[in-house]
Amino acid sequence: MPRPALIGDIGGTNARFALVTPGAFEPQHILSLPCADYAGLTEAVRDYLARVEHSGELAPREACLAFACPVHGERISMTNNHWDFAKQEVQAALDLSLFKTLNDFTAQALGVPHVGDDELISVTQGHADARATRLVIGPGTGLGVAGLVPGRQAWIPLPGEGGHVTFAPSDEREQNLLRYFRNRYGRVSVERILSGQGLADLYAAHCSLKGATPRYGTAAEVTAAADQGDAVAADTVKRFLKILGDVCGDAALTLGARGGVYLCGGIIPRLLDWLPRSRFAEAFADKGRMNPYNAEIPVRVVTAPWTGLLGAAEALHNQEVE
Numbered sequence: 001m002p003r004p005a006l007i008g009d010i011g012g013t014n015a016r017f018a019l020v021t022p023g024a025f026e027p028q029h030i031l032s033l034p035c036a037d038y039a040g041l042t043e044a045v046r047d048y049l050a051r052v053e054h055s056g057e058l059a060p061r062e063a064c065l066a067f068a069c070p071v072h073g074e075r076i077s078m079t080n081n082h083w084d085f086a087k088q089e090v091q092a093a094l095d096l097s098l099f100k101t102l103n104d105f106t107a108q109a110l111g112v113p114h115v116g117d118d119e120l121i122s123v124t125q126g127h128a129d130a131r132a133t134r135l136v137i138g139p140g141t142g143l144g145v146a147g148l149v150p151g152r153q154a155w156i157p158l159p160g161e162g163g164h165v166t167f168a169p170s171d172e173r174e175q176n177l178l179r180y181f182r183n184r185y186g187r188v189s190v191e192r193i194l195s196g197q198g199l200a201d202l203y204a205a206h207c208s209l210k211g212a213t214p215r216y217g218t219a220a221e222v223t224a225a226a227d228q229g230d231a232v233a234a235d236t237v238k239r240f241l242k243i244l245g246d247v248c249g250d251a252a253l254t255l256g257a258r259g260g261v262y263l264c265g266g267i268i269p270r271l272l273d274w275l276p277r278s279r280f281a282e283a284f285a286d287k288g289r290m291n292p293y294n295a296e297i298p299v300r301v302v303t304a305p306w307t308g309l310l311g312a313a314e315a316l317h318n319q320e321v322e
Helices: 041-051 087-093 104-114 170-186 195-210 219-227 231-255 282-283 288-295 307-316
Strands: 003-010 014-020 028-034 062-067 076-078 084-086 100-105 120-124 134-139 143-150 155-159 260-261 299-302
Touching: 003 041, 003 084, 003 104, 014 041, 014 307, 028 041, 041 087, 041 100, 041 170, 062 307, 084 087, 084 134, 087 219, 087 288, 100 104, 100 134, 100 260, 100 307, 104 134, 104 143, 104 155, 104 307, 120 282, 143 231, 143 299, 170 195, 170 231, 195 231, 231 260, 231 288, 282 288
Parallel strands: 003 062, 062 100, 134 260, 260 299
Antiparallel strands: 003 014, 014 028, 076 084, 120 299, 134 143, 143 155
16 A cells, blocks of 8 residues: 655645545545644644554655745745744655645645635636636735646646736726725735735725725635625625636736636635626726627636645645656
8 A cells, every 4th residue: 555645735834734635636524723733844744644643654755735924935934833844854754755835825725726616606608728828816815826728648837926016007997996995005906905814904995985984804704794785885796806807817818828717716706606706707808809708708716625735635746846
C-alpha cells in the first residue's frame, strides 16, 4: 500500500490539512487546526499526523501545501500569522522526499477542474471552450485573480495580482464612490472594494453619500442587514456585485477566458440570492463592441468547500507547478 501524500491549505487563522492517495484528488482525513496553537508549520503538521494516526513509519514522504502569502522564495513568512520558516528546514524536519509550496489562490485555480458539476452554480449561460483559458476570481480577505490554461498533459496556472488593478468607475454613483475611497486610501484598487473589508467600506461610503449614519462595521453585518431589508445595505450588496461584474468582464477580456469564469472565495457563496437581483450579468457583458464576446462566456460560482485542497493535490505531481 503506497503512502498517502500530505496536502494543505493554510491561511492566516487556520491550517487545513488532509491526506490524498497517489493518483487521486479526493482529500481524506480533513482537519482544520488554529495556527495560533502552534509555534510553526512543522509542529502543526506533526500534530495533524498524530491525530490521523499517520506518524512514524506511516508518515507521508510527499507534501504540497498552499499558503495565503508569497511563496516564491526559500523563506516563507505568513502575512497574517507568526509562522516563518525555510522550506528546506521543513522538508528535512518532516523527512519529505518532495515538498511543494504554492500560493493559496493558485491552489484555488488548480482545484477548479476537479470540482463536481453539483458544486457549480451558473450565474450566466454560455458556451465554455474546453481548450481555452479559464478565469478564477474571488473576493475574500483580498481579491484573488488567476488564470488556468489546459496544457497538453496538465493544467497550467497563471498566477497574478489582478486584485490590485485600478478601480474604474462606470457611472456617476461610482464616480462619487471613487472620490470617497480616494480620500481614504489615495490610489484605489479593485481589491479596496471587492473584499470583506471592501464591502464594509462600500457600505460606509453609501451611508456617507446618503447622509446616513453607518450602523454596521463588518461584511457579515452588512450582508445580514441586507437580507433583513435594510435599504442602504441592500444597495451596497447590489453595487458590490455590479462592480464585481465589471471587473470579471474586464479580466475575462484580458485573459481571453472563453473557458469560463469561476467565482471562488468565501463571500460570493453567501450572496447567491443577491446575484440574480444585481446587475452582475449586465456589467459582465457590457463591454461595448466586445459585448457578444463576453455574453458567450459562462460564469459559475464554486461552492465546493475544499477547492484549495483539490488544487494542492493537483499541484503535487503537476510538472507545470514548480
